[in-house]
Amino acid sequence: MSQYTKNPPLNAEDVAADPFAQFLCWLEDARAAGMIEPGAMALATADKDAVPSLRIVLFKGIHDGQFTFYTDYRGRKAQELAVNPAAAATFWWDRLERQVRIEGGVTKVSRELSATYFATRYRGSQLAAHTSRQSSVVSDRAELEARLAETEARFGDGPVPLPEHWGGYGLTPRSVEFWQGRGGRFHDRLRYCRDGAGWRLERLEP
Numbered sequence: 001m002s003q004y005t006k007n008p009p010l011n012a013e014d015v016a017a018d019p020f021a022q023f024l025c026w027l028e029d030a031r032a033a034g035m036i037e038p039g040a041m042a043l044a045t046a047d048k049d050a051v052p053s054l055r056i057v058l059f060k061g062i063h064d065g066q067f068t069f070y071t072d073y074r075g076r077k078a079q080e081l082a083v084n085p086a087a088a089a090t091f092w093w094d095r096l097e098r099q100v101r102i103e104g105g106v107t108k109v110s111r112e113l114s115a116t117y118f119a120t121r122y123r124g125s126q127l128a129a130h131t132s133r134q135s136s137v138v139s140d141r142a143e144l145e146a147r148l149a150e151t152e153a154r155f156g157d158g159p160v161p162l163p164e165h166w167g168g169y170g171l172t173p174r175s176v177e178f179w180q181g182r183g184g185r186f187h188d189r190l191r192y193c194r195d196g197a198g199w200r201l202e203r204l205e206p
Helices: 019-032 076-083 111-118 123-131 141-155
Strands: 040-046 052-058 066-072 086-093 098-108 166-180 188-195 198-203
Touching: 019 086, 019 098, 019 166, 040 066, 040 076, 052 066, 052 076, 066 076, 066 111, 111 166, 123 141
Parallel strands: none
Antiparallel strands: 040 052, 040 086, 066 166, 086 098, 098 166, 166 188, 188 198
């Protein structure tokens, strides 16, 4: 059983003035620690009846004060965000005994930003975005493979454009909590909260 003793104390005077800089510092630590997917974050959304759902998505950078990710606009998370545009996200880096929790509102990013990111994806991922009807029921894998073959034939060797039904979201944080394990489960928790145009930093009990 882990005793959470890998890190020195997490003190308010030792962290950055804003949560974005602090997050990027910890993300780089996670990369250096050899995490398989340091950008993986659990994203929680809820429907109009406040029924939650949770899945892992990949963080794709901070843009205009938002934590961004990309998805099919027809999938379940997009349907829930359309009626309840708020989310919570958590990064968990076990090798560092750290997590970051983010809560806030969600909006779509610009089509220009989505197109720029889409152009960097592997071709197979681009073709899959045109083929998949995310979250829809399908009869079997063979149907998916057949549709993928049709997509490959349609685009041939040419460029694959950004689908109309696909793009990015930005999570604008109201709060960002940095959690770091300590011995005896007496963990450190520092939370940045929106305070006008700036941030208020406070310590939470374990």
